[in-house]
Amino acid sequence: MTDRWDVYPHDPNVVGIRKGTDSDAYQSLLINGHIDVAQVEEGEAWISNPFEPILxxxxxxxxxxxxxxxxxxxxLFAIQLLTEAGIRLPGDLIFQSVIGEEVGEAGTLECCERGYTADFAIVVDTSDLHIQGQGGVITGWVTIKSPTTHHDATRRNMIHAGGGLRGASAIEKMMKLIQGLQELEREWAITKLYPGLPPGSNTINPAVIEGGRHPAFIADECRLWITVHFYPNETHEAVVREIEEHLLAVAQGDVWLRDHPPQFTWGGRSMIEDRGEIFPALEVDPSHSGVRLLQEMHTGVTGESAIVDVSPTVTDGGWLGHFGIPTVIYGPGQLRHAHAVNEEVEIEQLLRFTKVMIHMIHQWCHTKKEKTG
Ligand SMILES: [Zn+2]
Structure with missing residues (x-):
């Protein structure tokens, strides 16, 4: 059965569900991947039309x-070959083709919200056939807003002795918060670590700043757009709390900010529509039976032991994990080719990946569910 719905007009998620012959007793597998690609920019030196693949x-x-x-x-090809071989799987198999991953859109999130789940999930995104978890990313807006708007000519009264006008430039006050964020970022770099990621990967980037309205006025509003990276064993909820608590404490130390504390808006369902995104972190449990089986299948096909590590980038795997599905990233291609001009993938690796997936789907969906409780 196929489930297809528009996340945005004419931009559908497609989920294929192959019900197992004994769903209640056997493990289910979810395969997820995004159908969108990185943008092609004007003037890039492609050796051919980027949308007509060449071999x-x-x-x-x-x-x-x-x-x-x-x-x-x-x-998909792996599933087709299993089908053509007449193999009926006892466990459920779910295939998700989702939109919008490149711009933080809620393709996979909508699948999760629609109730799709499984005993194990593989996000077949670029991992060079490593089995990977990931750190998380959340974007947020920090806003400083003055309840009153003052003319530029009143600046003297606002900042000098005897001026008598209590007010502030939201832009100047934002400088204190940016400094506060740098201090927190340094504290994180020194105190937090995660094996497999370079120390200090947990950054807070002041990426975009907007503020003020006109040179004839004191800036009455300033908005800072930040990008926060955190470790696989952290949640975006906890990280957001840490940042808010810290910035509110910084604000307490300022005579004006104390009465006009910053406001926060976190995440979003699209960088384009909402100017915000969340990629939850994903931690891989190497003792999970799905991870162990995938390692075994990988070794069987390639003759090499599977590397389990942490992706230096983010994928939709975080959402599946966030919804309680044990998940890994495992797919062909190298990150240095992703988004690159003349993006490429090795054919040999595609063959290997397809073979591993055939074995993995077959074996996992023939594995009895583990008894819980
Ligand atoms: Zn990707």
């Missing part, structure tokens, strides 16, 4: 080759 002796070249049309296509 060389050992590579496939085209936009989305590594990130991640190949992963999606190979996973």
């Amino acid at each position: 060389t002796e050992d590579k496939l070249i085209g936009r989305g080759a590594a990130d991640m049309k190949a992963g999606l296509a190979c996973a």
Whole structure:
């Protein structure tokens, strides 16, 4: 059965569900991948039309080759081959093609909200066939707003002795909060660590600043757009709380901010529509039976032991994990090719990935559910 719905007009998620013959007793598998690709910019030196893939002796070249049309296509092909071989799986198999991952859109989030779940999930995004978790990312807006708007000519009264006008430039006050964020970022770098990620990967980037209205006025509003990276064992909720508490404490130390504390808006369901996004972190449990089976299947096909590590980027895997599904990232292609001009993927790796997926789907959906409780 196929479930298809528009996340945005003419921009649908598509979920294929193959009900198992004994769903209650056997493990279910969810395969997820995004169908959108990184933007192609004017003037990029592509050797061919980026949207018409070309084959060389050992590579496939085209936009989305590594990130991640190949992963999606190979996973679908694996399912097709199993079907053509007449194999009926006892456990459920769910395949999700989602929109909007590149711009933080809620394709996978909507699948989760619609109730799709499984005993194990594989996000077949770019991982060079490593089994990966990820840190998380959340964007947020810090806003300083003055209840009153003052003319530029009153600045003298606002900042000098005897002026008598209590007010502030929201832009100047934002400087204190930016300094506060830098101090918190440094504190995090020194006190938090996660194996497999370089120390200090947990950054707070003051990415965009907007404020003021006209040179004839004192800036009565300033908005700072920040990008926060956090570790796989942290939640965005906890990280947001830490930042808010810290900035409110900084505000307490300022005579004007104390009475006009900053306001916060976190995340969003699209960088385009909401100017905000959340990629929850994903921690991989190496002892989970799904992870162990995937390692085994990988070794069986490639003759090499599977590397379990942490992706230096983010994928939709965080959302599946956030909704309680044990999840890993495992897909073909290298990150250095993702989003690159003449994006490429090795054909040999696609073959290996497809074989691993055939074995994984077959074995996992033939595995009895673990008894709980
Ligand atoms: Zn991707």
